[in-house]
Amino acid sequence: MDATYTALCKHGYASLRMQDIADESSKSKATLHYHYESKQDLLYAFLDYLTDSFAERIETLEGETPIAQLLSLIETSLEPTEDDGLKEFRTALLEIKAQGPYDDRFRAELTAFDRLLHDRIRALLDDARDAGLVRDDTDPDETAEFIVTVLNGAQTRHVAVGHELECTRSMLETYICRQLLADDVDRTEVGFE
Amino acid sequence: MDATYTALCKHGYASLRMQDIADESSKSKATLHYHYESKQDLLYAFLDYLTDSFAERIETLEGETPIAQLLSLIETSLEPTEDDGLKEFRTALLEIKAQGPYDDRFRAELTAFDRLLHDRIRALLDDARDAGLVRDDTDPDETAEFIVTVLNGAQTRHVAVGHELECTRSMLETYICRQLLADDVDRTEVGFE
Structure with a gap:
């Protein structure tokens, strides 16, 4: 799975070959083919693994109130992308999102991730x-x-036109603060700085 | 340009060939190559054309107040996609957005579109x-x-997981109504139903 991540960052989705993934791992291409029939099969498993890892990562969120935890979740989703190929990875993920209409398994995996994120935010709210x-x-x-939707938009614009993720994070905080927070709530007490 | 639109809807971005575009037009592949050196060149011109058409379309917006005009602009951007391959077109556009980091000309065209939309909304606000x-x-x-960002997110989720554009439109209206509208403004008078 780590090798798939690295290979996706280096080559993108469209031109990725099984050999590229083998090159990043200690396994041969033949061994990979023994476990996964095709590149697609390996990518389905990879998306499934991503969803599981993300589920684990957002199970426990920093913050003492559900609002502070929501802010942590937003921060996790909109991490800056200076290091370790995260921008390249987000680009590959956007390519895969564009495959949604053409590939039922991709759509199923993408939907599982979308629901996970939605349900976690909903539970916090x-x-x-x-x-x-x-x-x-x-x-x-x-x-x-x-x-x-806002988190998806931030990621798409970040990839397509280099829009800063930080701008969206700050506007989402304003949204939560002004539109959702009850009138009698002290914003610093629920987790805003 | 119409032929390019139709060919993109039918074949998507990744597998599109000059021949596919020629097949949708009255021109031969050779004639297309006379005007555009490559498929990429034709697609740059197509994105440029899209931006110009969209600029024309949003120059005059229905509605008597800037808020009503903003609601029209949002409606235009989030049109339902039942007919004439609009969903397929949005999918092709998402594929092109994922090319942003790898192709300077695509990124320049995408940025021009992004700025056009931003500047029009900003002027209305x-x-x-x-x-x-x-x-x-x-x-x-x-x-x-x-x-x-919200409009980009709506389009991405619509393509990737089939999320309804209508849901985002209604949430954006709520956002404008609750978070932006001045307290003493009657919402029906500025263009809300």
Whole structure:
């Protein structure tokens, strides 16, 4: 899986070959083919692995309130991309997203990731509402959809035109602060700086 | 340009050949090559044409207030995709966005489109602020960036996982209504239904 990550960063999705992945690993191309019938099969497994790793990573989030945890989740999703090929990886992921309509397995994997992110945000917003931290008229489900859309947009624009992820992070914080937070809540007490 | 649109919808970006475009037009492949050295050159011209057409389309927007015009612009960007290959076209466009980091000309064309959309939204928000329709603390530039990000996210999720564009449109309206509109403004009078 690490070799697939590195090979995707180096070669992108479209021109990736099984040999490129073998070159990054201690396994031969023949061994890879023994476990995965095709490059596609290996990539399905890789997306599945990504979703599992992300699930693990966002299971426990820093912060004492659900709002602070939501801010941590947003920060995790919009990490700056200075090091270790993260920009290249996001580019490969965008190529794979563009395969969604043509490849049922890709779409299924992408949908699982999309739902994971949505459901985690929704659960945090549910908790925030139960704790009286967000306005009563906040719809946790629709708001989670909106935030997932914003995160997707930030990643797409980052890849396509180099838009800074940091700008979106700051606008999302403003959105949460102004539009979701209940009027009587002290913003510094729930996790805003 | 129409032939390029149709060919992109049918074949997608990655597997598109000059012959596919010729097949959709009254021109031969040789004639296309006379005008455009390569498939890439033709696609640069096509993106340029798209930006010009979109600029023309959003120059005059329906609605009597800048807010109503902003709602029209959002509606135009998030048109439902039932007919004439619009979903396929958005998919091809997402493939091209994923080429941004690897192709300077694509990135330049994509950036021109991104700026056009941003600047139009920004101008509408400037007008809305001058007319006292939005809160004084609205930053037209940052807010326009945020809306462009949301529109990109809606299109990415629509392609990747089939998320409904309509959901994003409704959430963006809520965002404008709750977070941007000045307190003393009657929402039905500025263009909300």
